Amino acid sequence: MRQAGASPILSVKNLRTAFVTSGGRVDAVRGVSFDLYRGEVLGIVGESGSGKTVMSTSILRLLPSNGLIVGGEIAFDGIDLAKAGTRALRKIRGNRISMIFQDPMSSLNPLVPIGAQIEEMIIEHRKELSMAEVRAEALRLLGLVRIPEPESRYRAYPHEFSGGMRQRVMIAIAIACGPDVVIADEPTTALDVTIQEQILMLLRSLRDELDMSVIFITHDLGVVAEICTRVIVMYGGRIMEEASADDIFDSPAHPYTAGLLASVPNMVLDKALSLSSIPGSPPDMTRPPDGCPFAPRCGHAMNICQAGMPPMYSAGESRFSACWLLAPEAPTGGNSFRDGLRHG
Ligand SMILES: Nc1ncnc2c1ncn2[C@@H]1O[C@H](COP(=O)(O)OP(=O)(O)O)[C@@H](O)[C@H]1O
Ligand code: SF4
Numbered sequence: 508m509r510q511a512g513a514s515p516i517l518s519v520k521n522l523r524t525a526f527v528t529s530g531g532r533v534d535a536v537r538g539v540s541f542d543l544y545r546g547e548v549l550g551i552v553g554e555s556g557s558g559k560t561v562m563s564t565s566i567l568r569l570l571p572s573n574g575l576i577v578g579g580e581i582a583f584d585g586i587d588l589a590k591a592g593t594r595a596l597r598k599i600r601g602n603r604i605s606m607i608f609q610d611p612m613s614s615l616n617p618l619v620p621i622g623a624q625i626e627e628m629i630i631e632h633r634k635e636l637s638m639a640e641v642r643a644e645a646l647r648l649l650g651l652v653r654i655p656e657p658e659s660r661y662r663a664y665p666h667e668f669s670g671g672m673r674q675r676v677m678i679a680i681a682i683a684c685g686p687d688v689v690i691a692d693e694p695t696t697a698l699d700v701t702i703q704e705q706i707l708m709l710l711r712s713l714r715d716e717l718d719m720s721v722i723f724i725t726h727d728l729g730v731v732a733e734i735c736t737r738v739i740v741m742y743g744g745r746i747m748e749e750a751s752a753d754d755i756f757d758s759p760a761h762p763y764t765a766g767l768l769a770s771v772p773n774m775v776l777d778k779a780l781s782l783s784s785i786p787g788s789p790p791d792m793t794r795p796p797d798g799c800p801f802a803p804r805c806g807h808a809m810n811i812c813q814a815g816m817p818p819m820y821s822a823g824e825s826r827f828s829a830c831w832l833l834a835p836e837a838p839t840g841g842n843s844f845r846d847g848l849r850h851g
């Protein structure tokens with residue numbers, strides 16, 4: 508939770524990440540800034556291709572070989588991760604900041620029993636432990652992620668587990684060293700709804716039990732409603748809106764957020780919303796637009812929207828929106844979305 512005056516545990520400032528491809532340069536993340544506070548679950552939401560994965564893999568410098576951080580800062584415990592050397596990064600990865608991915612099968616080694624894979628992480632970062640202690644710790648972690656009968660499941664191979672159970676193993680590996688920050692990139696997207704629900708519940712209770720901060724990445728605002736305290740909405744490699752989860756659902760302050768919200772099935776939010784997806788498709792990041800990336804799909808677009816990217820405007824207490832409708836000099840009256848923001 509964000510406490511007044513508390514300093515962030517992780518602070519990303521103006522992060523820019525690009526790829527070199529045969530088709531030219533891809534500007535995937537274009538000046539993203541946010542703070543993460545202790546104990547909070549910060550949601551990063553946006554359609555596929557918004558730059559969520561590139562942003563999060565930039566934090567631990569786990570980018571593919573054609574990717575490069577071209578600007579900005581990632582402050583964590585007095586270190587700038589954007590510029591840190593390999594040794595410093597190795598000490599932080601998995602230990603102080605860890606990641607959970609969508610597909611546990613691609614991260615787990617199919618030839619190694621799951622107990623041994625959890626132990627590998629413990630051995631790498633907690634050299635003071637004896638082998639017996641490492642084993643006990645692995646069993647404790649299996650219990651912590653609610654895997655039944657840890658003693659017998661310890662020797663099982665990944666293929667003997669269901670998708671949900673494999674994701675629990677990945678979570679056990681991610682929390683093995685008591686990290687300060689866990690980055691979960693669409694951890695429930697590949698799972699069916701009931702299992703997704705169980706994994707969200709597990710992450711929520713681990714956040715409370717272990718006092719860690721979570722960056723929870725998803726394309727699904729419905730999932731955000733269940734787990735996040737604060738939300739950042741990304742589109743076209745930029746942040747469109749930042750607000751508390753409650754504010755996002757009560758009254759989105761950006762037309763893109765409003766569009767995402769309209770596509771969430773109403774039983775999730777228990778609100779009378781009609782289901783519709785936003786017409787059009789995300790921008791081509793080899794030729795990123797100068798102006799608001801959402802302009803070609805936005806029903807409120809004005810001339811200025813194509814010309815320049817709007818700055819982050821304050822849209823109330825602890826909430827910000829990058830939309831020209833919030834500019835103080837924007838004409839008043841006649842726009843229902845803006846009038847709702849100004850008077851609501
Ligand atoms: N290895 C890569 N090479 C070139 N472009 C990439 C690479 N990985 C991602 N991108 C591009 O970066 C943009 C953001 O992708 P990504 O972060 O994966 O989106 P999200 O996670 O929000 O779905 C997309 O336009 C995608 O095509
Ligand atoms: S800046 Fe313009 S195009 Fe972008 S969301 Fe706001 S009104 Fe729509």
Ligand SMILES: [Mg+2]
Binds near residue numbers: 559560561693
């Ligand atoms: Mg992704």
